Amino acid sequence: MVSIPVxxxxxxxxxxxxxxxxxxxxxxxxxxxxVSLEVGAGELVSLVGPSGCGKSTLLRLVAGLDRxxxxxxxxxxxxxxxPNAERGLVFQDPSLFPWLTIRxxxxxxxxxxxVLRQRRHEVDEYxxxxxxEGFADAYPHQLSGGMAQRAALARALxxxxxxxxxxxxxxxxxxxxxxxxxxxxxxxxxxxGTTLLxxxxxxxxxxxxxxxxxxxxxxxxxxxxxLDVDLPRPRHRNDRRFLDYRVRLLEMLNLTGGAEDEGDxxx
Amino acid sequence: xxxxxxxxxxxxAAPVAHRRGDIPTRSVVAVLSPILVAAAALAVHRYxxxxxxxxxxxxxxxxxxxxxxPVVLALVGAGTILAAIAQAVVPLLxxxxxxxxPLIAGATGVAIVWxxxxxxxxxxxxxxxxxxxxxxxxxxxxxxxxLESAWHSLQLLLAGYAVGVVAxxxxxxxxxxxxxxxxxxxxxxxxxxxxxxxxLIPLVMTIWKDSFPCAVALIGFAVWFPMTIxxxxxxxxxxxxxxxxxxxxxxxxxxxxxxxxxxxxLPNIFVGLFMxxxxxxxxxxxxxxxxxxxxxxxxxxxxxxxxxxxxxxGTLILSAVFFSTLMTLLFKLRDRVLKWQKGVIKW
Numbered sequence: 001m002v003s004i005p006v007x008x009x010x011x012x013x014x015x016x017x018x019x020x021x022x023x024x025x026x027x028x029x030x031x032x033x034x035v036s037l038e039v040g041a042g043e044l045v046s047l048v049g050p051s052g053c054g055k056s057t058l059l060r061l062v063a064g065l066d067r068x069x070x071x072x073x074x075x076x077x078x079x080x081x082x083p084n085a086e087r088g089l090v091f092q093d094p095s096l097f098p099w100l101t102i103r104x105x106x107x108x109x110x111x112x113x114x115v116l117r118q119r120r121h122e123v124d125e126y127x128x129x130x131x132x133e134g135f136a137d138a139y140p141h142q143l144s145g146g147m148a149q150r151a152a153l154a155r156a157l158x159x160x161x162x163x164x165x166x167x168x169x170x171x172x173x174x175x176x177x178x179x180x181x182x183x184x185x186x187x188x189x190x191x192x193g194t195t196l197l198x199x200x201x202x203x204x205x206x207x208x209x210x211x212x213x214x215x216x217x218x219x220x221x222x223x224x225x226x227l228d229v230d231l232p233r234p235r236h237r238n239d240r241r242f243l244d245y246r247v248r249l250l251e252m253l254n255l256t257g258g259a260e261d262e263g264d265x266x267x
Numbered sequence: 268x269x270x271x272x273x274x275x276x277x278x279x280a281a282p283v284a285h286r287r288g289d290i291p292t293r294s295v296v297a298v299l300s301p302i303l304v305a306a307a308a309l310a311v312h313r314y315x316x317x318x319x320x321x322x323x324x325x326x327x328x329x330x331x332x333x334x335x336x337p338v339v340l341a342l343v344g345a346g347t348i349l350a351a352i353a354q355a356v357v358p359l360l361x362x363x364x365x366x367x368x369p370l371i372a373g374a375t376g377v378a379i380v381w382x383x384x385x386x387x388x389x390x391x392x393x394x395x396x397x398x399x400x401x402x403x404x405x406x407x408x409x410x411x412x413x414l415e416s417a418w419h420s421l422q423l424l425l426a427g428y429a430v431g432v433v434a435x436x437x438x439x440x441x442x443x444x445x446x447x448x449x450x451x452x453x454x455x456x457x458x459x460x461x462x463x464x465x466x467l468i469p470l471v472m473t474i475w476k477d478s479f480p481c482a483v484a485l486i487g488f489a490v491w492f493p494m495t496i497x498x499x500x501x502x503x504x505x506x507x508x509x510x511x512x513x514x515x516x517x518x519x520x521x522x523x524x525x526x527x528x529x530x531x532x533l534p535n536i537f538v539g540l541f542m543x544x545x546x547x548x549x550x551x552x553x554x555x556x557x558x559x560x561x562x563x564x565x566x567x568x569x570x571x572x573x574x575x576x577x578x579x580x581g582t583l584i585l586s587a588v589f590f591s592t593l594m595t596l597l598f599k600l601r602d603r604v605l606k607w608q609k610g611v612i613k614w
Binding site for chain 1: 506508509511512513514515516517518519522526527530531533606607608
């Protein structure tokens with residue numbers, strides 16, 4: 001673990017970013033409406049909000065997978081024009097390549113960038129980091145959900161991304177696995193120095209992990225308020241101050257009236 | 268978690284034990300059943316009088332114990348004994364022998380019925396329905412010509428199949444990946460593709476004087492169409508999250524096409540390979556009966572012309588072995604290449 005190099009996180013900046021999707025029938029859908037957000041280098045920021053508030057859309061824009069309809073996105077002092085290995089992405093569905101073993105999945109970023117030969121030794125370290133050294137030659141369908149998600153995380157991390165984008169990475173896991181994975185995520189983030197932008201439905205997860213929480217509201221998607229979580233780590237989920245933050249966050253979400261939008265799956 | 272990992276490998280290692288499709292009989296009965304059925308077949312052959320009068324042939328010069336059919340039955344019996352001993356000594360062979368022995372017995376039973384309704388009872392008449400002894404005799408008599416024909420068919424088939432597979436992969440990837448190619452090529456594909464390859468015989472004969480390239484082109488065309496359609500649909504339907512993830516990992520277009528889209532489309536591509544193989548068999552036989560002066564189809568047509576139905580059936584048996592062997596090889600290749608797929612594919 002010690003031999004894994006610490007990377008320098010990069011700051012993110014979104015300035016007045018809008019995204020509209022043309023609808024086949026009816027008016028265009030405004031997924032994001034003039035969203036601005038700044039994430040400092042090495043910071044851990046969560047995006048929370050009800051379904052359909054544009055959290056995932058924003059994340060895809062930062063990843064460079066989609067282009068904004070208006071506004072600008074910057075990583076460090078470079079504008080984002082497309083996907084890049086310095087911005088790693090992990091989805092809720094681990095999306096491991098099912099035809100590759102776990103080792104080859106983790107190697108895939110190195111292969112794609114043609115640096116496997118120089119960096120092959122790191123693959124074993126990342127396998128160990130996520131506790132999958134015994135499963136290097138297994139295929140993805142042989143892993144449990146938590147193991148697959150850890151493999152997906154290792155696959156993103158081996159590229160040394162300066163920004164790691166996580167789209168509800170623990171959303172499909174059971175409560176026990178999820179809480180354990182949150183600790184692992186924190187451990188990795190603390191040991192690496194990567195900037196981390198996390199989309200989550202889970203208020204407790206956001207409070208447990210984040211430096212700051214951006215609260216989003218739907219239709220059109222906006223960032224209304226940002227909550228600074230000024231608690232030392234490791235945090236305790238039943239600590240008095242943690243619960244105070246929880247109440248404040250719930251109020252923020254309720255005050256904005258976003259909670260009635262269940263059942264919308266466009267996030 | 269670990270038990271989940273162990274499971275798929277175990278099902279691969281011992282596939283025959285208690286899977287659906289196996290007969291639940293006592294293993295002793297199962298293993299020795301071919302001997303019993305072969306003995307019954309020998310009894311029928313030896314003791315029932317012949318009602319059907321076979322044409323004069325080289326078989327008339329052979330003594331009764333050297334006739335082809337009883338020799339085959341004796342081989343079945345001897346093979347069964349060897350297999351029974353082998354599976355008792357080598358545990359690894361046990362599931363294989365127990366799986367196949369009842370099937371051999373069943374096939375021998377079919378031979379009994381066959382001889383009964385032809386040679387023995389003459390319910391089906393000469394010259395169209397010879398008995399097993401004559402058919403096996405015809406295969407032995409013409410063995411050199413038959414094997415030469417099979418060899419020629421194999422060369423032609425492999426050449427045509429290779430051409431069709433390579434061409435189908437290329438067009439399938441282009442059509443599946445590039446929307447603009449798809450726009451222009453799909454209507455053309457839908458227009459040209461459904462033409463039966465054999466309908467193009469007059470056309471290819473004007474292009475090449477020699478019959479071999481004609482036949483290669485026909486078989487290639489028959490394979491190309493299903494390969495193209497299935498490859499392109501597999502590529503076009505790759506899960507977008509695979510491509511998204513690959514992009515954020517730094518993948519360029521080459522990696523996206525050949526390391527993500529093509530592997531993800533492999534299950535589809537294999538459906539195309541199987542459909543193409545079936546189409547290639549059909550086209551091969553037709554091409555050989557029409558133009559090519561060699562191969563199993565040519566031999567079949569030739570013997571039919573002489574009313575040599577024993578040889579026609581002999582060729583059919585050899586063709587069945589030939590084609591099903593190729594199919595089996597493709598199944599084996601698929602099981603190797605697609606071993607990453609969840610569970611065992613049931614088709």
